[in-house]
Amino acid sequence: MESSQTFSSIPDIVIVGGGAGGLELATKLGNKLGKKGRARITLIDSTRTHIWKPLLHQVASGASDPADHALEYLAQASWHGFQFRLGTMDGLDRVAKKIHLAPVYNESGEMIIPEREFPYDTLVLSVGSVGNDFGIPGVKEHCLFLDTKAQAVGFQKKLLETLIRVNTQQRKVEAGQLDVAIVGGGATGVELAAQLHQVTRQLTQYGLDVVNPDSDIRISVIDAGARVLPMLPEHISAQVTRELAKLGIDVISQAKVTKVSPAGIEINNDKVIPAAISVWAAGIKAPEFLSTLGLEVNRINQIKVKKNLLSESDDNIFAVGDCAAFPVDENGMSVPPRAQAAHQQASFVARAICRRLRGNPEIGEYVYRDFGSLITLGRYSTVGSLMSDLTGSVKVTGFFARLVYLSLYKMHQFALHGLVRTGLLTLTQLLRRTVDPSIKLH
Ligand SMILES: Cc1cc2nc3c(=O)[nH]c(=O)nc-3n(C[C@H](O)[C@H](O)[C@H](O)COP(=O)(O)OP(=O)(O)OC[C@H]3O[C@@H](n4cnc5c(N)ncnc54)[C@H](O)[C@@H]3O)c2cc1C
Incomplete structure (x- = not known):
């Protein structure tokens, strides 16, 4: 060896x-x-x-x-x-x-x-x-996960190909042909739902216009709990639920997934939520x-x-x-x-x-500092709560919330590249936005 x-x-x-x-x-x-x-x-x-x-x-x-x-x-x-x-x-x-x-x-x-x-x-x-399927039948076989770049790219291709197929078919769009069901009402599930809403509208602007996203694409977020975003205060979760409803995204709470099949997601051993694409974002292991x-x-x-x-x-x-x-x-x-x-x-x-x-075995203790959580609903809005020693949890929204949300990635880039390269990378990404399509089309 x-x-x-x-x-x-x-x-x-x-x-x-x-x-x-x-x-x-x-x-x-x-x-x-x-x-x-x-x-x-x-x-x-x-x-x-x-x-x-x-x-x-x-x-x-x-x-x-x-x-x-x-x-x-x-x-x-x-x-x-x-x-x-x-x-x-x-x-x-x-x-x-x-x-x-x-x-x-x-x-x-x-x-x-x-x-x-x-x-x-x-x-x-x-x-x-990785995503935790909790041993529920059919999850591994029929759901897409978002644990790796390869899985995320696979999802993007499947979404695009499904839309292209429907756009070029001879018959009218059938009910359920483009439905997406996301299991998990945490940050990943909620953010993905809003992002999908946004890109499906953008795709029609790039020529996939046989599809009418408002009537042909139904996006659902399914969760076993009483509300989405349980890690955030209740009023923020309620605000996000209202914003998702405004976008036409169904939030199905208190729905325990009992089986997944090619037809969709079975909840509470009873009803099936139809889905052409099923996504699993319901907990980790x-x-x-x-x-x-x-x-x-x-x-x-x-x-x-x-x-x-x-x-x-x-x-x-x-x-x-x-x-x-x-x-x-x-x-x-x-x-x-x-x-x-x-x-x-x-x-x-x-x-x-x-x-x-250096020969010093006294390494101290790690103390977790929760700086809060922010949720971004695509380009529509960003909302969340920030933790402060003085005031406790503070609700933030709008442009400021978006800036704080983006700063987490900037902190990661800063740790990897330092200030100058992070600045140059940010500039390059901003410049590319002016010449690239706003979404990936291949
Ligand atoms: C879609 C999505 C959205 C998220 N959004 C947020 C957010 O907005 N804010 C937030 O704070 N957190 C968010 N998270 C959670 C966050 O991404 C993770 O908490 C964080 O990445 C964990 O970092 P890590 O270093 O532990 O593991 P990771 O970043 O997952 O890295 C693990 C690495 O280990 C490698 N690896 C795995 N197994 C092996 C092996 N056996 N041998 C060698 N290499 C291996 C993998 O290839 C990977 O590179 C999100 C997660 C997902 C999936």
């Missing part, structure tokens, strides 16, 4: 998962330690490019082209003093302090990299999360393989961590982001799976690793 074993004495810090948390961490540690030869930083990811996950619903609707936002891991690694290795972690030997990567195959099924092992002194697991590593995990495979983000089972293994179960209260609630938490935890672990390398 090929091994990445090298023979220098500097510490090996291996980060698995280059998402919102892992890539920021690799970049920080590469700049601080890797460039100075004080540690070898290795980032491993199962894909070759990074895209910030909260952009995926925009990619799925066609409102954003992934090529405009994708970052090449190899280039980022060479600019910031770390090494990148392509591969999917599937095993861990805690005694030998090595991780195992599965062989890598190309699209034609040929093996391009055999299985490998990587030694570590410190391991950081930041492998994110950490990747399955985490429960096989011999580390303590919770019921959704998240690694149980101590207050300093070290695994409860191993003081050489940190976990950050969606795959970490960091307790926030006595009732067993964990930090919510959000980009802002992954960002904060990456910063904490970067400092903790630097301290440990």
Whole structure:
């Protein structure tokens, strides 16, 4: 078996998962330690490019082209003093302090990299999360998920092809032929619904005009709870529900999904909501393989961590982001799976690793700071609540809310590229908007 074993004495810090948390961490540690030869930083990811996950619903609707936002891991690694290795972690030997990567195959099924092992002194697991189907029959087979760039691009193609097919068919548009049902009334489901409403109107302006979006496309958001956006105050959830209703988007609450079939979503063992496209955005779980590593995990495979983000089972293994179960209260609630938490935890672990390398085992405790949540309904509106130490939760809307919403992505870009490049990237994206169509048409 090929091994990445090298023979220098500097510490090996291996980060698995280059998402919102892992890539920021690799970049920080590469700049601080890797460039100075004080540690070898290795980032491993199962894909070759990074895209910030909260952009995926925009990619799925066609409102954003992934090529405009994708970052090449190899280039980022060479600019910031770390090494990148392509591969999917599937095993861990805690005694030998090595991780195992599965062989890598190309699209034609040929093996391009055999299985490998990587030694570590410190391991950081930041492998994110995937949609949780809760074992409901038909979800895996008939729903689209939005966990990866490939899935979001697959969704965008399916939507476009469905519209093109209907637009060129000889017969009239049939009822239900273009219906989209989204399961999950959290931020992802609600934002996707509004974004789809917007792009289906834009597509008709680009010539797909046989379809009348107002009468031919029905978008539904289905949720088991009493209201959408349960993480936001009730008045904000009510406002968003009213705005969705104004757009003609159906919000179906207290609807427990019992089955999914090619015909649509069955709710409460009773009614079927017809859907040509069904989307699953109803909760997350950490990747399955985490429960096989011999580390303590919770019921959704998240690694149980101590207050300093070290695994409860191993003081050489940190976990950050969606795959970490960091307790926030006595009732067993964990930090919510959000980009802002992954960002904060990456910063904490970067400092903790630097301290440990300086021989200081006192790394302190991570404190989760909830800055609030914002929901953007496409170009129609942005609304949410911001948390302040002085006033508690403050409702924000309109242009200011939109600016704060956009700033979260800018903070991620700033952590990866610094001020000047983030400014240049923003300018490039603004300029491209003046020459590109407002939605992806291929
Ligand atoms: C559509 C959508 C919209 C969202 N919107 C928001 C929002 O508006 N605000 C917000 O705060 N949060 C939002 N989130 C949640 C946010 O994206 C996540 O909380 C955040 O990305 C978690 O960061 P992470 O680093 O833990 O994992 P991720 O960013 O998911 O990265 C995980 C990485 O690990 C890699 N990986 C996985 N398994 C392996 C393996 N076995 N071996 C090697 N590599 C592996 C993956 O390829 C990926 O690059 C949204 C999520 C989605 C899906």
